[in-house]
Amino acid sequence: MELPPLFDLAAWQSRGGAHTAGEIVQQPALWAAVADLLETAQPSLEAFLGSALSxxxxxxxxxxxxxxxxxxEMVADAINAQWPADIRAVHTTSLLTHPQLYLKADRPTLLVSFGRSGSSPESVAVVEQVxxxxxxxxxxxxxxxAHGALARHxxxxxxxxxxxxxPDSCDQAFAMTSSLSCMLLAALTVFDKAPWADRVARLRTLADHGRAALHQWDAAIAALAQWPCARVIYLGSGPLEASAREAALKVLELTAGRVLALSNTPLGFRHGPKSTLDGDTLVVMLRSAQPLARRYEQDLLDELRSDGIAGxxxxxxxxxxxxxEGDFVLEAPDFSDSWLAPLWLLMAQGYALQRSAAMGYTPDNPFPDGTVNRVVQGVTIHSHG
Incomplete structure (x- = not known):
């Protein structure tokens, strides 16, 4: 089955994937729009944050x-390393079940919530709990x-x-793509310690490189998706560990769970998870910009290619x-892994879309029976205490 280019939205319309494809390819333009938005919002954001991070x-x-x-997860450690404040990532799903582990009444706390729709049951429940x-x-x-529960709250x-x-970042498709990268880059821009002008300039630079990546990788992504693997393993270190988890989730979501997708770190992979390899497995390493991390990554890549076990x-x-040969490389700017993560996720999003189509699914709605929904349903919020 021949797969259409990411930019051929008419072809994706007939395959039930026009929203997903369009929301992937619109990301560089949206990153530039986020830069414009944040330039305008800078005074109010700085006034709200004040000196809290110091x-x-x-x-x-x-x-x-x-x-x-x-x-x-992609944001927290990179920001924590820059400021005296205690900065960490905790999923809402953990805050709801074990608030006593994370919340202290006598500690000044800033809760930064991310939400595409802002209407997931956990989103407002966690805010109210805090x-x-x-x-x-x-x-x-x-x-x-703008009309979600978080914004209204x-x-x-x-x-x-x-x-x-x-507004266009509020993905209409099932999977989060442009919403994720926009919120990620907005948080990095708001909380980074570099001069504000430098942060906004990074957004515009990433937009240029994102456009190049999409065009450069398009055909290769479609070709890779034609290979009928049974499982995909994404590996990443530092902030890219969370990127690997997100990349794996995209495969699970868009193939309706029929392709098993796992994630790990390059060093952690040898501690048991390597046993999942077989000839039907695709392994994708998200490469770090940090030289030390790259040495560990290269060791594992050399090992996996020498073993010949993975497909x-x-x-x-x-x-x-x-x-x-076969790697997806890009002439990338000299940014940290957190800032570069959206570029590597373009490949992962495109692959999940194309693999879904190759298997005959409709990527915009891979769960027509409602087993899994765009906005999570069925969560009962229980009182704490």
Whole structure:
């Protein structure tokens, strides 16, 4: 079956994937739009944050569920390394079940919530829980839906700031693609310690490289998706560990769980998970921009290719990393792994879309029976105490 280019939205319309394909390829334009948006919002954001990040007693919790939780993981450590404040990622699904492990009434706390729709049951429940547990808490909602519960909740509140992404970032397809990358880059821009102008310039630079990546990789992604693998394993270290989890989730979602997708770190993979390899397995390494991490990654790539157990082993990353035939490489800017993650996720999103189509699924709605929904349903929120 011949698969259409990512940019051929008419062809994707007939395959039930026009929303997903369009939302993947629109991302570089949206990243530039986020840059414009944040330039305008800079004064209000800086006034809201004040000096909080410079205070060691300040706690900042990045949170979300599913893909939004992976955004939190991709952001938190990179930001924590820059500031005296205690900054960490905790999924809403953990905050709801074990709040006593993460919340302290006497610690000033800023909860940063990510939400595409902003209407997942856990989103507002966690905000309300933190309000009840930490009287002095403040809230920053980063969301793509101006009409969602998160955005409505923050309206008119002195303790809350809502940062709305460009309207087109509120993906209509089942899987989060442009919503994820926009919220990720917005958080990095808002919380990074570099001068504000430099942060916004990074967004525009990434947009240029994102356009190049989509055009450069398009045919190769479609060709890779034709290979009938039974499982996909994404590997990544540092912030790219969460990127690997997100990449694996895209495969699970868009193939309706029929392709088993796993994730791990390059070093952790040898500690048991390597036993999952067989001739029907595709291994994808998300390459770090950091030289030390790249040495460990290359060791494992060499090992996997020498073993010959996995069906295919490829990597995705900057051209400065050592490459092999079939790898997805890009002349990338000299940014940190968190900032470069959206570029590597373009490949993972495109692959999941094309693999879904190759298997005969409709990527915009791979679960027509409603087993899994675009906005999570069926969650009962239980009281704490």
């Amino acid at each position: 205070q060691p007693e300040q706690r900042v919790i990045f949170t979300g569920a599913g893909s939004s939780g992976f955004i939190a 309000q009840a547990s930490v009287p002095s808490a403040r809230f920053l909602h980063i969301t793509c839906n 923050g309206s008119g509140r002195q303790d809350t700031c809502s940062l709305l992404m460009p 295919r082993v490829i990597s995705v990353g900057p051209s400065s990393a050592e490459g092999a």
